[in-house]
Amino acid sequence: MILGLTGGIATGKSTVTGMLRERGIPVIDADQIAREVVEPGKPAYDAIVGHFGRDILLEDGQIDRKKLGEIVFSDESERQKLNAIVHPEVRRVMREEAETAEKNGASIVFMDIPLLFESKLQYMVEKIVVVYAPAAMQLARMMERDELEEEQAQKRLRAQFPIDQKREEADFLIDNSRTREETERQVENMLAEIRGELGS
Numbered sequence: 001m002i003l004g005l006t007g008g009i010a011t012g013k014s015t016v017t018g019m020l021r022e023r024g025i026p027v028i029d030a031d032q033i034a035r036e037v038v039e040p041g042k043p044a045y046d047a048i049v050g051h052f053g054r055d056i057l058l059e060d061g062q063i064d065r066k067k068l069g070e071i072v073f074s075d076e077s078e079r080q081k082l083n084a085i086v087h088p089e090v091r092r093v094m095r096e097e098a099e100t101a102e103k104n105g106a107s108i109v110f111m112d113i114p115l116l117f118e119s120k121l122q123y124m125v126e127k128i129v130v131v132y133a134p135a136a137m138q139l140a141r142m143m144e145r146d147e148l149e150e151e152q153a154q155k156r157l158r159a160q161f162p163i164d165q166k167r168e169e170a171d172f173l174i175d176n177s178r179t180r181e182e183t184e185r186q187v188e189n190m191l192a193e194i195r196g197e198l199g200s
C-alpha cells in the first residue's frame with residue numbers, strides 16, 4: 001500500500017517520518033528529491049538558471065535556496081514557474097523509488113509530499129495521512145526552526161492550503177500538537193490499522 005503523508009509546513013512531517021523509518025518502513029521524501037533534481041548538471045538546474053538568472057547561484061554554482069525562496073514566496077507567478085520546472089521531475093523520481101521499494105518487498109510505502117493537495121497528487125497514493133498542528137503552533141515552530149521573522153513565515157504559510165482544510169481530507173490524522181510520545185502512539189495505532197487492513 002502506498003500512503004501519502006502530508007500536512008503543513010512545520011506541522012511535523014519529518015518528525016513522523018523519522019518514527020516510520022525507525023520501524024523499518026520506507027519513506028520517499030519529496031523535499032529531498034526536490035533538492036537532488038536541482039543539483040548542478042541536472043536538467044531542472046539548467047531550467048532554473050535559465051529562468052531566474054545566475055543571481056540565484058552561490059559562488060560554488062549551487063542554487064542559493066534562501067535567495068530563491070525569497071523570490072518565489074514573495075511572487076506567486078515565480079513560484080508557479082519554479083513548480084512547473086521542478087515538480088514533474090520530482091513526480092518521476094518518486095514513482096521510480098516507490099517501484100523499487102515494492103520490488104524489494106515492502107508492503108507499506110509512505111510518500112512524504114508537503115504539497116500533495118496543492119499539486120493534486122491524490123491519484124499517486126491509496127490513502128492520505130495528514131500530520132496536524134494548529135496554525136499558530138505551526139507558525140511558531142517554523143519561526144524557531146528556520147530562524148524566520150513572522151512576516152517571512154506567514155508568506156510561506158500563505159503559499160499552501162490552510163492546515164485545517166487539509167485535515168478534513170485525511171484518511172488518517174496524526175495530531176502532533178502535544179508531546180512526541182503522544183505522536184508516536186498515534187503512529188503505532190495507524191500502523192496497526194494499516195497492517196490489519198492488509199492482513200499482514
Ligand SMILES: CC(C)(COP(=O)(O)OP(=O)(O)OC[C@H]1O[C@@H](n2cnc3c(N)ncnc32)[C@H](O)[C@@H]1O)[C@@H](O)C(=O)NCCC(=O)NCCS
Nearest residue numbers: 009030031034065068069072082083086090114115159160
Ligand atoms: C523555494 C526553495 C528553493 C526553498 O528552499 P528551502 O531549502 O528554504 O526550503 P525546503 O525546500 O526545505 O522546503 C521547506 C518547505 O517549504 C514548503 N515549500 C517548498 N516549496 C514550495 C512551493 N513551491 N510552494 C509552497 N510551499 C513550498 C514545503 O512545505 C516544504 O516542506 C525550495 O523549497 C524549492 O525548490 N521549492 C520548489 C520545489 C517544491 O515545491 N518543493 C516542495 C515539495 S516537492
Ligand SMILES: Nc1ncnc2c1ncn2[C@@H]1O[C@H](COP(=O)(O)OP(=O)(O)OP(=O)(O)O)[C@@H](O)[C@H]1O
Nearest residue numbers: 008009010011012013014015141145176178179180
Ligand atoms: N510534538 C512536538 N513537540 C514539540 N516540537 C515539535 C514536535 N514535533 C515537531 N516539533 C518541532 O517542530 C518543528 C517542525 O517539525 P518538523 O521538522 O518535523 O516539521 P515538517 O512538517 O517536517 O516541516 P517541513 O514542512 O518544513 O518539512 C521542528 O523544529 C521540530 O523539532
